[in-house]
Amino acid sequence: MSDDRLYRVSTTWRGNRGSGTSGYRDYDRAVEVEVAGKPVLLGSADKPFRGDPGRWNPEDLLLAALSQCHLLSYLHACVLRGVVVTDYADQASGVMAVQGNGGRFREVVLRPWVTVAEASMVDPADGHRPTLRSLWLIAQGATCAMSHTLRNVSAPDGGPDGWGHGGGGIGSSGRPGRL
Structure with a gap:
């Protein structure tokens, strides 16, 4: 019998401003990270990478x-x-x-x-x-x-x-x- 544990995370990008990734400055780094039964974690890139400093990177x-x-x-x-x-x-x-x-x-x-x-x-x-x-x-x-x-x-x-x-x-x- 295996003691392996399976973990599942759903990560969804929410930063499309209408033109997708047409340019480096044309999209937000907004991300939602979800695990069933837990609050949604709001993520982004770190600020130097054009992210939102108010979100977890x-x-x-x-x-x-x-x-x-x-x-x-x-x-x-x-x-x-x-x-x-x-x-x-x-x-x-x-x-x-x-x-x-x-x-x-x-x-x-x-x-x-x-x-x-x-x-x-x-x-x-x-x-x-x-x-x-x-x-x-x-x-x-x-x-x-x-x-x-x-x-x-x-x-x-x-x-x-x-x-x-x-x-x-x-x-x-x-x-x-x-x-």
């Missing part, structure tokens, strides 16, 4: 997928190690190298901030990168450099960090990790 979506998948994989890895996570926030960034008319992501860095239930859980929460890499399914298909800088793993008594989360307490603030 493919670069945003790739970075969001990597960040969200990392979060969910991290939570699962913590469960396997008996670590209780009570808060998680990430500020991810990606660098895309533009090459001619295209480009590719050169690097993605995730910066998760994690709070665990007890001080005794800090080291186990920070020590499962090999397990995490095997669970981080979306990243396994990425061709750019992937890393994360664990900003802090702390117990609930940490101080402010500028994000509105606890910090400055127990943990591994700012330790980069290659995934």
Whole structure:
């Protein structure tokens, strides 16, 4: 029995101003992305590619997928190690190298901030990168450099960090990790 999963997405271009793609400036990059039973996602190209900056672009979506998948994989890895996570926030960034008319992501860095239930859980929460890499399914298909800088793993008594989360307490603030 196969464990393969099938995902379906319907992507529809809505940018025909009446003359189709008769010229590079003659059409909008408006796109609707649909998955059955979910809200429609309004997409476009990134602004430098004549897109609408108020809509999600493919670069945003790739970075969001990597960040969200990392979060969910991290939570699962913590469960396997008996670590209780009570808060998680990430500020991810990606660098895309533009090459001619295209480009590719050169690097993605995730910066998760994690709070665990007890001080005794800090080291186990920070020590499962090999397990995490095997669970981080979306990243396994990425061709750019992937890393994360664990900003802090702390117990609930940490101080402010500028994000509105606890910090400055127990943990591994700012330790980069290659995934």
